[in-house]
Amino acid sequence: MSIHRFGIALTILLGSSTGLSAAEWDVPGDFSSIQAAVLAAAAGDVITVAPGTYTGRLDFRGKDVVVQSSDGPEHTIIDGGGMTSCVLFLQGETNDAVLDGFTVTGGRGSMHESFLTGGGIHIVNSSPSIRNCVLRNNTAHFGGGIAIWEGSPSIENCVFEYNHASGDGGGLRLHYYTTAIIRDCVFFENTADVFGGGITYGHYSEGQQIDCIFDGNTAGLRGGAISSACDCNDPRLIRSSFCNSVPDHILGGWQDFGGNDFCAICDMDVTADGVVDVNDILQVIAAWGGCICVEDVDGDTVVGVDDLLAVIAAYGDCPS
Ligand SMILES: [Ca+2]
Ligand SMILES: [Ca+2]
Numbered sequence: 001m002s003i004h005r006f007g008i009a010l011t012i013l014l015g016s017s018t019g020l021s022a023a024e025w026d027v028p029g030d031f032s033s034i035q036a037a038v039l040a041a042a043a044g045d046v047i048t049v050a051p052g053t054y055t056g057r058l059d060f061r062g063k064d065v066v067v068q069s070s071d072g073p074e075h076t077i078i079d080g081g082g083m084t085s086c087v088l089f090l091q092g093e094t095n096d097a098v099l100d101g102f103t104v105t106g107g108r109g110s111m112h113e114s115f116l117t118g119g120g121i122h123i124v125n126s127s128p129s130i131r132n133c134v135l136r137n138n139t140a141h142f143g144g145g146i147a148i149w150e151g152s153p154s155i156e157n158c159v160f161e162y163n164h165a166s167g168d169g170g171g172l173r174l175h176y177y178t179t180a181i182i183r184d185c186v187f188f189e190n191t192a193d194v195f196g197g198g199i200t201y202g203h204y205s206e207g208q209q210i211d212c213i214f215d216g217n218t219a220g221l222r223g224g225a226i227s228s229a230c231d232c233n234d235p236r237l238i239r240s241s242f243c244n245s246v247p248d249h250i251l252g253g254w255q256d257f258g259g260n261d262f263c264a265i266c267d268m269d270v271t272a273d274g275v276v277d278v279n280d281i282l283q284v285i286a287a288w289g290g291c292i293c294v295e296d297v298d299g300d301t302v303v304g305v306d307d308l309l310a311v312i313a314a315y316g317d318c319p320s
Contacts, residue, residue: 024048034058034067034078041065043096051075057084060128062091069101073134080107080138085118089126095154097128104133109140109147116140117173118147119163127152134159141166142200143173144190154181160198161188168192168227169200170217180207187212193220195251195292196227199235206233209240216244222292222299223251229292247272247294266318267297268311276314284308 022044029050031037035058037047043064051071058067058078069076080086086107087099099121109116112124119138121130123146130153135145144163146155160171170190174180187198197217201207214225224245228235229252239259242249247270249262268276270283272294287295287303295303297310 022046026050027054028052038063038065038067049076049102053077053079055079055081057086057088059088059090060093060097060126062093064094064096066096066098066100067102068098072101073103073132076101077103077105079105080120082106082108084108085110085120085122085140086138087121089121089123089128089151089153091126093126093128095127095129095152097126098131099128099133100131102133103136104145105136105138107138107140109138109143112142112147112149115142115167117142117149119144119165121146123148123151123153125150127154129153130155130158132157134161135163135171137162139164139166142175143169144192145171147173148175148178148180148205150176150178152179154183155185156181157184159186159188160190161186163190165192165194165196165200168195168202170197170219172199173202174199174205174207175202176204178202178205178207180205181210182207182212183210185209185212187214187217187225189216189218191218192227195219195221195229196223197245198225199227201226201228201230201232201235201252203231205230206235208236208238210238212240214240214242214245214249218246219251222248222294224248226250226252226254228252228254251292251299266314268314269318270294270297270311275317276311277316280311281308284311 025047027049046066078086086104104120107119109119110122119140120135144165145160170192197219234253236255238257241261243263297307
């Protein structure tokens, strides 16, 4: 057999085997739950989910399958019921494992290294594709909306809103050798008690924010929109916008790939009451010394005379 003919034969063989194995399933037509469909499905299968609220945990179980809604996230909801993460990718799923078109809500995370992690979606050593989803009202200690540990997922055209982390990463937490692409996403009013209201980067992680909107995200200490104060590669920002972050937009380094937009923010108003006055000066003095805190207005991890002088120089109303 010539190389050319062998190539044709191989193509036919692979094509026919793929054709035989790929199947399409409907929920609730073929299976009463999404989980039952995933358990029965094989790699390459497509599971289409009808409108409704599906309560409980969905575990992809290492299956590179597509789970998509027929009518979009407004009508198709995966609800963790306040008991668990809503969706799990824990067994090496690749970019061919797809979650497309769901609202993911009511999740409170899974135990991972002694912490509740990944309120809405928990990803460990896996690299799924998350598209056209709304992560809303999920909570965890790390990663209220989504947490990723050792993976290379892509997250596209998703909305993260009203998610909360009692630690870091209200919307999204990336950790340990994670490389994520985050494209066309909105982070709206997510909160973290410590760092990174929108996103927190952790050890050895890196990522790109492409055409993303950050609005109204809040951190208890620093990094209202993004925290990258870690042993990580500085995140890349491309055509992304930042407004209404509290107390600041970004803590840590980042790479400017152009087209980014930042609303004015008054770093010197450490009491966050809209005016720089004697109370801000007193609060800076009270925090004197090393810390990662709002009183360190120049972000060098030490509250000192430079910060005090910056506050005095801004005395009066905040610049708008
Ligand atoms: Ca003030
Ligand atoms: Ca300082």
